[in-house]
Amino acid sequence: MIEAQGLTKRYGAKTAVDGISFTARPGLVTGFLGPNGAGKSTTMRMIVGLDRPTAGAVTVNGKPYADHHSPLNEVGVLLDAKAVHTGRSALNHLLAIGATHGIGRKRVDEVIALTGLESVARKRVGGFSLGMGQRLGIATALLGDPATLILDEPVNGLDPEGVIWVRNLARFLAGEGRTVFLSSHLMSEMAQTADHIIVLGRGKVIADSPVADIIALSTGTAVRVRTPDAARFAELIATHGGSAKSTEHDLLVVNGMAAPQLGELASTSGVVLHELTPAVGSLEDAYLSLTQDDVEYHAGGMAAASASPTPSAAPAPASAAAAAPTTNGALR
Template structure:
């Protein structure tokens, strides 16, 4: 359980995180979404005390992270896959991390096995690929068998198999009753992995709801219509609340009217329809709609 109350983080004149409050609950995967620079990593660093909040407070299982007797048993954090000395072997890195809490070599071997690092454990981390670095970061986070896991972009740089592994891994950990707080840029991945979403934009929370609610609420349903009379149909559908996009010849994407309404209208006017498909909204679209005003670094659309 992570509880943030009125968290603020300023760097000089710039406010990275602006008065956010949220709760991350046990037994589910909570996704943390937001454009680059929205304040996700800063927020995660404040949870484990690496950054000091300018205002407000954040607790883990009722106490500030640093106040716990055994912080690594409370929270495992993967904040940056590169938070490892490149000259040390993976095994020695984990051994040194664990030693602080009296966690011994047998647990180190367990987490190495758990993350599939057996073949490279005795190699220096400097030669690791991004994917192996991520696995090592997850192994380090699991050392203390923590009840809460904070993973910042854990699938960054992983191959499809690794992405699948992380998804199954965090779902399993959540099913054990642990608190999982996961940030990612991959919306499709988040839709498959998370139960609940907190969306951050420009340092503020713009959504905090179950994934299904965000997908349903964030976009209006669209209907794909294929018809030889598409332009006539488009004229008939025209109304203030209806948007019609001609994506290719003979195909319309209609927003604001249900599929049944379009079908009825076509029948009344005797227009043939070859396809009428309600398009389910994706999390990605919902996310884009939510954060449209909150993007820090906007790129020009490709023309």
């Protein structure tokens, strides 16, 4: 469990993190999304006390990180793969970090095996590839068997096999009831790994919702309808509270009505449909639309965010956006 309240970090005149509040809960993978420089890493460093907040506070499992008697048992953290002395072997690095908590060789060997580092454990870290360094960072994070895991860009530099491995690991750890807090700039990765997503833009939380809701933002309510009878159907739609725009002679983009309603309307009025497709958004679309102009949005500004990205001209209420059929192919 990670709880941040009004967390702020300023470097001189520049505000890196601007009064953010959020909660990462046990049993869930919480994704932390944002463009470079949004303040993700700074936030993660503040959680474990490496950076001192300018204002606000953050607790892990109910206490400030530094106040725990056994910090590595509470939180395992991968901040960047480079938090290792390059002149030391992976084995000695893990032994040295573990020794602070009385964690011995047995557990060190376990995390080495778990992260697939057996063959390079005795080699100096300076010669590691980015992927190997990343695995060592994850091994370090797991060392204390922590209840909360904080992983900053864990799939950075990993090969496809490693990416799947991290994904499964994160899901498995959350499945055990741990809190997993994961940052990534890979939206597709997040869609497959996270349960809940916090989007950060220019130091502010611009969305904090379950994954499906975030995707729904970009899905909007637009539905593509292809019919040889476009002109008549458009009039019918207008009388039923929707709005239709014709982009080709037989193609309509409909807002304000969902696909099932449109299908029923077509059936009852004898209009032949050649295509009826709810516009499907991806997490990429949602993310880009949320962050492209993030200074306009503020914490809790999801309703505002939903207005701009989609083909829809009329702003739809957030509840309608969430109700739109998003399941088919949304997590592509």
